[in-house]
Amino acid sequence: MKKIASLTSLALFPLAAPAALLFDIDGPGDLYEPRELRAFDWAVGESLAQGVVLEPPGTPFRTLAQFELSDVLFSDGTEPLPIGSDGPFEITTVITIDSVVQARTDTFIVYTFLGGDVDIYYDDLSGPASDNADNLNTNNGNLFGAFGNGELILSAEIQPMLIGANFTRSPDVGLETLDQFGADDLGVDTILGFGAANFTGEVDFSNPAWFPDEDADLTMTITTFETPFASSEPSGNGGIVVDRAPDYGGGPNGVIQGSDFHSESDANTDFRERQIPEPKPLVLLAAGLLGLFLWKRNHGNNNKTRRNRVNA
Numbered sequence: 618m619k620k621i622a623s624l625t626s627l628a629l630f631p632l633a634a635p636a637a638l639l640f641d642i643d644g645p646g647d648l649y650e651p652r653e654l655r656a657f658d659w660a661v662g663e664s665l666a667q668g669v670v671l672e673p674p675g676t677p678f679r680t681l682a683q684f685e686l687s688d689v690l691f692s693d694g695t696e697p698l699p700i701g702s703d704g705p706f707e708i709t710t711v712i713t714i715d716s717v718v719q720a721r722t723d724t725f726i727v728y729t730f731l732g733g734d735v736d737i738y739y740d741d742l743s744g745p746a747s748d749n750a751d752n753l754n755t756n757n758g759n760l761f762g763a764f765g766n767g768e769l770i771l772s773a774e775i776q777p778m779l780i781g782a783n784f785t786r787s788p789d790v791g792l793e794t795l796d797q798f799g800a801d802d803l804g805v806d807t808i809l810g811f812g813a814a815n816f817t818g819e820v821d822f823s824n825p826a827w828f829p830d831e832d833a834d835l836t837m838t839i840t841t842f843e844t845p846f847a848s849s850e851p852s853g854n855g856g857i858v859v860d861r862a863p864d865y866g867g868g869p870n871g872v873i874q875g876s877d878f879h880s881e882s883d884a885n886t887d888f889r890e891r892q893i894p895e896p897k898p899l900v901l902l903a904a905g906l907l908g909l910f911l912w913k914r915n916h917g918n919n920n921k922t923r924r925n926r927v928n929a
């Protein structure tokens with residue numbers, strides 16, 4: 618009887634391990650096959666927190682962020698993807714986060730997530746050149762929508778979170794040029810600072826040609842919100858993400874109350890198969906572990922147990 622219980626526990630262990638989630642980089646295309654997905658590593662992109670600058674606690678606001686995928690981490694290796702002006706395809710994401718200012722000091726701000734959406738697109742670049750999320754094109758007026766077009770391959774709903782993000786303003790330093798990537802294309806100064814965000818998303822749509830498994834969840838980490846832009850080209854004249862160009866309020870970035878805050882950002886996304894809690898297997902697992910414990914105590918660990926008693 619005890620042996621049966623211990624065998625049951627061993628048989629249940631695979632259920633406790635993270636399940637593999639399959640991903641096919643080019644969906645129905647022939648270049649790639651489905652492999653076990655671990656994570657997406659996005660290229661440096663950008664975020665725009667709309668109307669939040671210097672607003673007091675309790676103020677709701679929306680943050681938009683956009684990234685192009687640069688590396689796919691599979692269980693058997695990493696697959697680098699073409700980015701920028703390189704084809705033949707691109708995978709991009711557009712993120713909408715609704716938040717509220719939770720607390721702030723002169724140099725530190727924390728935000729609470731109310732919700733939001735993550736949409737991921739596969740674009741075969743068969744549309745106009747302006748559909749290409751090439752940051753070098755971002756200041757010629759063509760960026761608008763480049764990160765949010767193509768075929769929707771995954772959509773997730775951001776879960777509310779008490780403390781979701783933070784931003785620290787570097788104290789005692791003056792303003793700098795916001796666009797320090799190549800030429801200054803924006804002509805805007807900025808305060809200096811950095812922040813981060815972390816949230817989970819419940820996938821409410823996945824395209825089976827790219828994600829053959831039905832139920833997936835993800836954890837998204839925006840590892841940095843940072844000024845100035847030092848390693849990627851900010852979009853400006855062409856607008857950012859969904860609906861409009863940055864509004865600096867006529868002053869430097871991060872200075873005029875009620876204006877947008879524009880920052881360079883980096884992000885990655887971890888994927889996992891959805892784990893639906895089922896009490897019954899957990900009870901069985903507990904019973905199995907108890908059985909294994911009793912069996913080992915009565916057999917394998919007898920000598921050790923006696924020795925410990927002597928030492929004590």
Ligand SMILES: [Ca+2]
Pocket residue numbers: 641642643644645646647648649650651
């Ligand atoms: Ca394929």
Ligand SMILES: [Ca+2]
Pocket residue numbers: 707709740748749750762763764765766767
């Ligand atoms: Ca695109």
Ligand SMILES: [Ca+2]
Pocket residue numbers: 796797798799800801802850851
């Ligand atoms: Ca530039």
